[in-house]
Amino acid sequence: MSTYYYLLASQRFLLEEEDLDEVFKERIRNYQEQEKQIDFWLVKQPAFLEAPAMAQVKAKCPQPSAAIISTDPKFITWLKLRLEYVLTGEFESPSATIPDALASLQLA
Numbered sequence: 001m002s003t004y005y006y007l008l009a010s011q012r013f014l015l016e017e018e019d020l021d022e023v024f025k026e027r028i029r030n031y032q033e034q035e036k037q038i039d040f041w042l043v044k045q046p047a048f049l050e051a052p053a054m055a056q057v058k059a060k061c062p063q064p065s066a067a068i069i070s071t072d073p074k075f076i077t078w079l080k081l082r083l084e085y086v087l088t089g090e091f092e093s094p095s096a097t098i099p100d101a102l103a104s105l106q107l108a
Contacts, residue, residue: 001092004048005076006069008087010062011044018083020068027075040070048091061087 014020020042031038046067049058058065070076073090080088 002071003090003092004069004071005073005090006046006048006067006088007076007079007083008046008049008057008061008065008067008089009083009085011064011066012062013085014042014066014068015044023079023082039072040068040075043067043069048093051091054091057087057089 024042027040028038044066045064046069048054048067048069049061049065068076068079076088080086
């Protein structure tokens with residue numbers, strides 16, 4: 001089982017109002033220089049929100065939603081400090097209610 005950390009917001013906010021392209025380009029460049037595998041994903045309508053345990057989180061977020069999911073909690077914390085109007089948290093996957101997060105990612 002792995003722990004995934006997420007930053008959640010409306011699709012409009014994450015995909016249209018915020019300029020995340022530069023953030024992702026810089027992070028990818030840095031990972032390539034360090035020969036590190038990518039550990040973050042931008043996902044539209046994340047499947048983990050359908051788990052019963054995530055019902056309260058889903059109710060707090062405008063729909064349709066989008067999430068940045070990572071195995072690095074520091075990256076999510078850094079994004080939270082940079083962005084406003086977002087929710088953050090974590091989940092374990094695979095679990096009884098959340099399937100393998102990487103297998104079910106629908107990338108944006």
